[in-house]
Amino acid sequence: MKTVEEIRAAIEASVPGAGVEVVPNPSVSGQHSLRLSPDCAVAVAMFLRDDAELRLDFLSNVTGVDWPDKEIAEKVKVMRWVTKTVDSIEQPVEEIVEETRKRVVQGCLEAVYHLYSVEKKHGPVVIRMRTANRTDEVELPSLTPVWRSAEFQEREIFDLYGIVFKGHPDLRRLLMWEAFKDHPMRRDYVEPDDFEWEPTAHDEVLRRAAERKNREQGIGNRE
């Protein structure tokens, strides 16, 4: 079995400009992965499946991961003019002040694929793809035409994470119902309080209903 570095080199040799990155895995499992750029993903997948040495003909597991926007607080030292009383005269003085600045790192949605070879009996080779952001650019190419086993699993990711797989033959929700709006596996998903009718609503249910009412009155009905 080739190492990830060797696989990366083989991909670069056969699909020029594939833009494959090695993502090291610091855990003891040692399952390092390859990050594909969405543009060349299908070509790379075909290569991985059909290459005589790799023959990764069996796609075992497909899953999504949500990486929300992260706010990073950094301490920065800045020069500032401060008015101070020096020698009993008020005058501006230059001083170094420490300031906390916040920076937002753009989040993304990720799809992870675990590949094995039934013919050569090796694996896993882990490949992953990232969307541009979590809101409007959530498209990734579907690998279902290459490996049929992605069919239901990509539908599940579309359902629970909201990644839109371009080229999927039948992209519908898998587990939630058609009219459902949100994506429950996202980290920032807030569960609604009114899915189930309770004959004698109490405590938690009442509290959440009141919260919802306030919310709706505050910002108007969001529907």
Next chain:
Amino acid sequence: MTVAENKTERLDGWNRPPVMEPDGEGELLEVAMGPHHPSTHGVFRMDVALDGERVIRLRPVFGYLHRNHEKLAEGMSYLASMPFTDRLDYICPITNNWAYALAVEKLTGQEVPERAEYLRVILGELTRFQNHASSVGFLIQEMGASGTPLMYAFREREKILDLFEELTGARMMVNYMRFGGCRVDATPAWLDHARKVVAGLPGFVDEFERLLTGNEILMARCQGVGILKPELAVNAGVTGPMLRASGVNYDIRKVDGYGIYNRFNFRVPLGDHWDVYDRFMIRLLEMRESISILEQALKDIPGGPVMDPKAKIRGFRPKPGEAYGRIEAPKGELGFYLISDGGPNPYRYRVRPPSLINLTILEDMCLGQNVADVVLIFGSVDIVLGEVDR
């Protein structure tokens, strides 16, 4: 193995089910089989379009038992989701425990004592035996043999569940494995009891085979029905007895040799007609191989602890990273994918459910068959809805 022939297949949709047109004049009949159909083992629906008796389209509909197991597990510590894994495939809870423990052990690098490995193999193979026995029983039940063969299977399953109860305190929701070992040790009396039960199993399989294998009705209903070609099976990620019935030699016990499976002598039965009857036979043959593994394991089991006393099973924080661990569960490849961000809870917890992925090719197998055979083909896939919907 004929997969290599398809090496040059490109993206021409060879792995899609064909679009079938109705022939003849009559109207198309659309039937919703389920969600409360007696043959679906739970709440599952198949939207079937029928041209006379012939199936020309089939759409499986999931989600009736969805409770977002993955989200629940992401909100609790690693150990706290162990009892929840029992509820995935509730026919074989031990193998679910095992797959999860294996994934966490890969993530943290914990070692498992030898006695615990043997106990895992013993319980895992007992689970495989009772799963195959009851799944064959269910298949025959769906064929119309109401009750009798299923009760034969359940009589044997009962003995194995008694063993589980004696060891773990529960018949089904066992919650037995821990990261780096097992929860309780087996007493010598339990091992003797297990040996006695295992000694009775070959007789049961013989009896089962005498009752079923050569049965004319069973052969007429099963042979040549629901054929699944090996190249499609591999491409569609089908695993377990389904894949081996299609003639592909792929058993994770042999390939990965996880735990201590490479110490045991056992064979991997393969089918060569790829139909429902092969899937039925493969399960019977695998039961015999399980008995052989059980005999070897019960003979060789060493003494010692079942858990490293210094191992931390509660409140640990794995280093950031990820791991995918998989085992050969009775229904196919059961995998757990975990991402740790260094916290006490998994950042991402994913179950790779063999039952769901084995259903990918349900439509391909059913197209062109009679509607009565759909029930049979579906039964031969062997699914549990707790795992399909999670």
